[in-house]
Amino acid sequence: MSALTYATPAIPEFSALDQACVNAIRTLAMDGVQKANSGHPGAPMGLAPVAYCLWNKILNYDPAAPLWPNRDRFVLSNGHASMLIYSLLHLAGVQGDGQRKPVTLEELKKFRQLGSVTPGHPEHHLTSGVETTTGPLGQGIANAVGMAIAQKWIAARYSKPGFESLFDHHIYVICGDGCLMEGVASEAASLAGHLKLGNLCLIYDDNSITIDGRTSLAFTEDVLGRFEAYGWNVLRETDANDLPRLAQAIESAKTTADRPTIIALKSIIAFGAPNKQDTKEAHGEPLGDEEIKLAKRFYGVPEDQKFFVPPDVYEHFAAGIGKRGAELHSAWDAKFAEYKGNFPDLALQLETMEKDELPVGWDKEIPTFPADAKGLATRDSSGKVLNAIAKNVPWVVGGSADLNPSTKTKLTFDGAGTFQSDSPGGRNIHFGVREHAMGAIMNGMALSKLRAYGSGFLIFSDYGRPAFRLASLSGIPVVYIFTHDSIGVGEDGPTHQPIEQLMSLRAIPGVIVIRPADANEVAEAYRVAMTSTHEPIVLAMTRQALPTLDRSKYATASGLQKGGYILADAPGGKPDVILIATGSEVTICVDAYEKLTAEGVKARVVSLPSWELFGKQSPEYRDTVLPPSITARVCVEMGAAFGWEKFAGPRGGIHAMHSYGESAPLKDLLKHFKFTVEAIYDAAKAQLTI
Numbered sequence: 001m002s003a004l005t006y007a008t009p010a011i012p013e014f015s016a017l018d019q020a021c022v023n024a025i026r027t028l029a030m031d032g033v034q035k036a037n038s039g040h041p042g043a044p045m046g047l048a049p050v051a052y053c054l055w056n057k058i059l060n061y062d063p064a065a066p067l068w069p070n071r072d073r074f075v076l077s078n079g080h081a082s083m084l085i086y087s088l089l090h091l092a093g094v095q096g097d098g099q100r101k102p103v104t105l106e107e108l109k110k111f112r113q114l115g116s117v118t119p120g121h122p123e124h125h126l127t128s129g130v131e132t133t134t135g136p137l138g139q140g141i142a143n144a145v146g147m148a149i150a151q152k153w154i155a156a157r158y159s160k161p162g163f164e165s166l167f168d169h170h171i172y173v174i175c176g177d178g179c180l181m182e183g184v185a186s187e188a189a190s191l192a193g194h195l196k197l198g199n200l201c202l203i204y205d206d207n208s209i210t211i212d213g214r215t216s217l218a219f220t221e222d223v224l225g226r227f228e229a230y231g232w233n234v235l236r237e238t239d240a241n242d243l244p245r246l247a248q249a250i251e252s253a254k255t256t257a258d259r260p261t262i263i264a265l266k267s268i269i270a271f272g273a274p275n276k277q278d279t280k281e282a283h284g285e286p287l288g289d290e291e292i293k294l295a296k297r298f299y300g301v302p303e304d305q306k307f308f309v310p311p312d313v314y315e316h317f318a319a320g321i322g323k324r325g326a327e328l329h330s331a332w333d334a335k336f337a338e339y340k341g342n343f344p345d346l347a348l349q350l351e352t353m354e355k356d357e358l359p360v361g362w363d364k365e366i367p368t369f370p371a372d373a374k375g376l377a378t379r380d381s382s383g384k385v386l387n388a389i390a391k392n393v394p395w396v397v398g399g400s401a402d403l404n405p406s407t408k409t410k411l412t413f414d415g416a417g418t419f420q421s422d423s424p425g426g427r428n429i430h431f432g433v434r435e436h437a438m439g440a441i442m443n444g445m446a447l448s449k450l451r452a453y454g455s456g457f458l459i460f461s462d463y464g465r466p467a468f469r470l471a472s473l474s475g476i477p478v479v480y481i482f483t484h485d486s487i488g489v490g491e492d493g494p495t496h497q498p499i500e501q502l503m504s505l506r507a508i509p510g511v512i513v514i515r516p517a518d519a520n521e522v523a524e525a526y527r528v529a530m531t532s533t534h535e536p537i538v539l540a541m542t543r544q545a546l547p548t549l550d551r552s553k554y555a556t557a558s559g560l561q562k563g564g565y566i567l568a569d570a571p572g573g574k575p576d577v578i579l580i581a582t583g584s585e586v587t588i589c590v591d592a593y594e595k596l597t598a599e600g601v602k603a604r605v606v607s608l609p610s611w612e613l614f615g616k617q618s619p620e621y622r623d624t625v626l627p628p629s630i631t632a633r634v635c636v637e638m639g640a641a642f643g644w645e646k647f648a649g650p651r652g653g654i655h656a657m658h659s660y661g662e663s664a665p666l667k668d669l670l671k672h673f674k675f676t677v678e679a680i681y682d683a684a685k686a687q688l689t690i
């Protein structure tokens with residue numbers, strides 16, 4: 001298992017100055033945590049040598065241009081060691097990128113303070129050079145797998161003979177025991193092994209300690225054996241302070257192209273702090289002034305200076321990663337200009353992708369669906385619209401967690417292909433039954449500029465929720481297509497019938513949930529999804545067929561763009577009662593409306609496919625759709641009632657689910673749970689008598 005010798009071409013040389021750089025990382029971390037009076041000093045101290053080696057000797061990264069597309073990616077999956085990445089970003093001189101600010105010495109002193117770019121855990125949207133938001137353990141590993149997939153995909157699609165160097169970056173991740181205990185990491189590592197992602201290198205801080213104490217308390221399996229079984233290249237390193245050896249190990253990982261590599265590093269938490277090293281006390285709390293002095297004495301650096309960086313340390317980083325990165329970047333620019341001359345269309349695609357824009361004509365094939373009483377399931381119209389868009393947006397790449405035939409998300413046009421190790425340009429990804437990793441991998445793909453989508457049953461969105469939350473927090477526009485969106489699932493029964501899922505997704509700040517009522521609302525929902533640049537989108541689709549509404553009779557589906565709109569109205573726009581619904585319940589309301597109207601009752605139907613989009617409209621618009629003076633209302637959704645009070649108001653009724661579903665044919669369920677035209681009609685009439 002362990003590779004004892006490495007055959008690498010050039011082993012970097014190391015000097016006392018290199019050691020000074022390592023110590024600067026350590027002391028900045030100790031001082032930052034101490035000043036904040038909170039945080040984790042131990043991991044950065046143990047990991048400083050390997051992180052230093054990687055950054056200053058190996059990483060192809062231009063600190064002056066943190067968004068350079070072919071940069072090597074660095075992910076700190078054990079985000080609690082955030083002072084490690086902040087110190088590296090600072091010492092390497094990583095600049096702001098136009099949107100996000102750099103980590104200055106002042107920012108290091110503001111570690112964990114309001115408004116700083118050095119929050120408790122690294123946040124992608126705040127800090128220049130932070131490739132992904134980490135902290136919830138395990139996520140970073142799965143993000144990195146997504147980045148590795150993206151690199152392979154972009155290289156396969158865009159590389160041309162003689163231009164391989166434009167697309168050859170690597171993905172490096174540091175993680176700890178905690179990350180490797182988490183299921184999401186196992187899911188992602190399993191897929192990475194299957195896909196033979198040789199561009200991925202995981203450095204495992206195998207320090208045998210977590211917050212509760214030794215890993216012997218709860219983590220005793222053969223971790224590396226597991227990775228071998230996944231098909232990874234496994235290297236074991238025992239001396240976390242042997243700089244040349246660490247560099248060799250990383251170089252060896254880099255040259256192993258046929259599978260991902262894990263380097264297990266036996267490090268010592270809080271190395272150098274005499275009373276705290278190798279103890280759980282090095283975790284989650286500052287070392288204390290006295291212990292910091294002792295550690296600084298051990299490292300041979302000034303004991304009484306805080307946030308001290310010897311000037312030649314900055315210079316050494318500039319001469320290492322700085323010089324290397326600048327040279328590589330300018331060579332890349334020249335090469336890309338040549339590429340652009342030879343392949344202008346491909347270059348334009350890459351530039352459009354980098355800018356988070358869409359190609360001209362991206363929506364030209366989105367269909368309009370004719371009125372049809374029988375209609376089709378929104379999962380089916382979704383599949384058609386997705387394909388129509390993906391055909392014209394070459395970097396739409398995604399798949400499902402083993403439910404392609406059900407979610408209808410397969411890209412079926414010529415040349416779409418399947419992403420596998422021998423076909424890395426394929427656009428259909430088989431994530432396997434791994435919803436959590438799918439979400440986190442999608443985040444990594446999107447951070448590398450692919451328009452990533454993933455799909456499954458709405459009920460299993462629960463399995464991916466931590467990744468959705470991080471997508472939203474960090475502003476990543478991934479698209480989830482969740483089908484089987486209600487008890488309308490039918491015979492599969494309550495284990496497969498979502499109840500609280502819609503509401504719980506709506507509860508994640510920043511996520512836009514859209515539940516279209518018919519095929520034309522589906523088309524509009526995809527327009528919203530594709531033009532989102534910073535918000536994750538959830539599309540909730542039915543398994544069962546829904547009529548395609550006659551838009552010459554009812555309002556046009558473009559109203560979806562506003563989240564909610566008047567679909568059918570009372571004469572003169574003066575209703576006495578409003579029926580409000582989403583998705584499959586909209587047609588039930590339309591039928592109830594027709595019945596009420598035939599009797600002379602003045603009713604209105606509001607289709608409310610997206611609470612979040614509706615919430616973004618002006619109060620005037622919202623009041624036009626739902627006038628506060630009209631308190632007779634019936635809200636209808638085959639999901640949890642929780643939350644609907646917002647639209648029902650103090651007097652309105654809520655027609656929703658108050659229990660789990662049942663296993664039965666759809667028509668029996670609709671009757672049993674009273675999602676019928678008659679029941680809604682009755683509820684509306686009852687409202688008029690209150």
Ligand SMILES: Cc1ncc(C[n+]2csc(CCOP(=O)(O)OP(=O)(O)O)c2C)c(N)n1
Pocket residue numbers: 042043078080135136137175176177178179182205207209210211269283
């Ligand atoms: C999903 C998740 N659960 C719990 C935590 C809280 N937490 C932060 S660090 C940590 C222990 C991590 O141990 P390890 O990865 O070995 O880091 P080390 O102690 O070696 O630095 C825990 C449980 C978290 N950040 N994420």
Ligand SMILES: [Mg+2]
Pocket residue numbers: 176177178205206207208209210
């Ligand atoms: Mg540990």
